[in-house]
Amino acid sequence: MSKTILLGHGSGGRMTHQLIQEIFVKYFNNETLSEQTDAAILENPNKKIAFTTDSYVVDPLFFPGGNIGKLAVCGTVNDLAVSGAQALYLSCGFIIEEGFLFDDLETIVKSMAEEAFKAGVKIVTGDTKVVNKSKCDKIFINTSGIGIVDNNHTHIASGNKISIGDKIIINGSIGDHGIAIMGSRENLKYETNIESDCASLNHLINKIIKQCEIHFMRDATRGGIASVVCEITQKHKIGIALDESRIPIKESVRGLCEVFGFDPLYVANEGKFVIIAPKKDANKILELLQADELGKDAAIIGEITENHLGKVILNTSIGGKRMVDMLAGEQLPRIC
C-alpha cells in the first residue's frame, strides 16, 4: 500500500476498500464492522438509549499521554458515562488530508482500538473522507456513541435532582490535558513531564453509579471545571461555592498556567469529571474514587448553596472571594 493517503482513498472505490480492510477492519476487528454495511445493525438492549457525538480536531495529533485517536474514543465514552449511560457502541468518521502518512493513521487507529477494548466498547460503523492537500489540517475524527441508561439514572444528564447542600466532587487534579497540549504545541522543553489525563472513565463511573446516589455528572473538558459549574448554576438557578484550596492541581501545572497566563479552572481536562451528590453520599463517593487509579487524587471541592443564585463563587486560598464566570472567548483553540 502507498505510504501516504491519496484522494483515491476517499473515492469509495478499490483504494477505499483496501484502506478499510488493511487498517480499520484489521484493528477495530468485530463482526458488526466486518459486515461493512451502510449502517451497523445492533441488538436492542431494552433500555433507554443515550446518543452523543464529538468531533476531534486536536493539534498536535500526538501529545504526551495520548493522541487524537485515543482522545476520540475516551471523549465520547466519557460523554456517555457522565450521562449515566453504559457505553456500548462507537462510530468513527475520518476526514483526512491528502498526503497524510499511513504510519500515523495506523498508530492512531491502533490507539483507538486499544482504548475501545479497555473501555469495553465496539467501533461498529465508520466513514472516511479524503480532502485535497491544505483543505484540512492532517486529520479530524468524529466519534458518535450509543449507550444504554437505566430509567432511574436518566436524571444524571439533566441534573434535575441537584439540591441545596449537595457536594461537588472531582476525581483528581485539573488542567493536565490543556497544559500537556500547550506544551507540546509550543515545543517547550519542560523540566517537569506533564502528561494529558486522557482516559476512559466509564468503568469508574459505572461503579459509583451502582453504589451511590448521584444528582449530576459532567466531564470537565473544553472550558475546564469552571464551564461545568457555571453552566449548572445558570441552568438550575442555584448557587455554587468552590474552595480553591481544595481543588487538586499539580504544582507543575499551576506553574505553567502562571507562565501562560491561564486560569487553571478554565483549562481543559480529558480524564476529569465533576460529580454533584447529596451530602450523605459524598464520603462514600470519595472513597470509591480514591480506591481507583483514575480517582486517587479525588476531592470534595465545593457545594450547592442557596446564596448568590445563578453564580459561582470561589473562596480563594488567600481568604478572598471571587466570582467565576463563563469563559467569553477561546483560551486554547483545538484542545480536543
Next chain:
Amino acid sequence: MSKTILLGHGSGGRMTHQLIQEIFVKYFNNETLSEQTDAAILENPNKKIAFTTDSYVVDPLFFPGGNIGKLAVCGTVNDLAVSGAQALYLSCGFIIEEGFLFDDLETIVKSMAEEAFKAGVKIVTGDTKVVNKSKCDKIFINTSGIGIVDNNHTHIASGNKISIGDKIIINGSIGDHGIAIMGSRENLKYETNIESDCASLNHLINKIIKQCEIHFMRDATRGGIASVVCEITQKHKIGIALDESRIPIKESVRGLCEVFGFDPLYVANEGKFVIIAPKKDANKILELLQADELGKDAAIIGEITENHLGKVILNTSIGGKRMVDMLAGEQLPRIC
C-alpha cells in the same frame, strides 16, 4: 451576534452557548436537544438498532439542488433506510473554519432542519469545533444516525438473501449529483440546468419494504451504481448483468459526462438507490417506485446471474459486452 464564526465559538464557553441557542436550538427545535446534555437520552423502541455515520466535505457548499446541510441529513437518513431501518435520530458535528459567515451557517442549519422535518427524523445531539483560518475548508459536517429495524428486515443490509435470477432496479436517472457538483465547481454556464438529486428516500423505501420482498438495497452515492454492483458481486460471489440501454440517464448528464470524460456508471448520486429483489416482486416494486416523485423514472436495469461469478458485465447499447470494475482511484474528490 458577530457576522462571522470566531475561534471563541468553539471554546465551550459563552460564545459557544450563544451559537447553540441562536442557531442550532432555534432550528433543530426539539425537547431532547434543548436539554443540551452531553448525550441525548432516547426512548427505546424494542427493536434492533441501526447505527451509521458519514462526514460531509462537499465542495462547493451550495450547489443546484441543495447544500452541504441538506446533503448531510439526506445522506445519513438514506444510509439507514437502505439498511431496512426506519430512521429516527441524527447527531450533527460541525467543524467550522474561523471567519465562516454566520449567514451561510444559518442557511445550512435551516436546510438541515427542513430536511430532517421532511424525513421525519430528529436532530437530538451535536457538537461544534472551530479551527483557525485555513485549517479546514469552510465547513465539514458529520451526521450519525440511529434507526430501528424489524427482525425480518435485517438481511437487507447484509444482502445474504441475494439469489440467482433476482432483478436489479434503480429508482431513476444516474449521475445528476456528480454532474451538478462538477458544474457548479467549474462555474460552467450550462445551457441545461442540472440539479443534484439530493433527497431523503426513507419514506419511499419504507413503503416498498412493507409491501415487497427485498433482498438488498444500497444508495448509489460515491462511486456511483458501478461501485454498488461491484461490491455485491465480490462479497457474494455472484454475477451481475446490466443492460446499458435500460439505465436511465438524462441526455444533458450524458453529454456532460462525455465532455468531462466520466463514465456515468461511476458518477455519484444522492437520491438514487439500487434494489435487488426476487423476480416475482420486481414489477410491483417498479410500480410503487414510479408512482412516487422520487422514483418516477425507475427501471429494471439488470439481474443476478450464475455466469461470470464475482464480475459485473454491462451489455452495451450497441450490442457489445464490457466488464464493469471497481473504480481504482478518485474520479471526483469531495463530491459529498
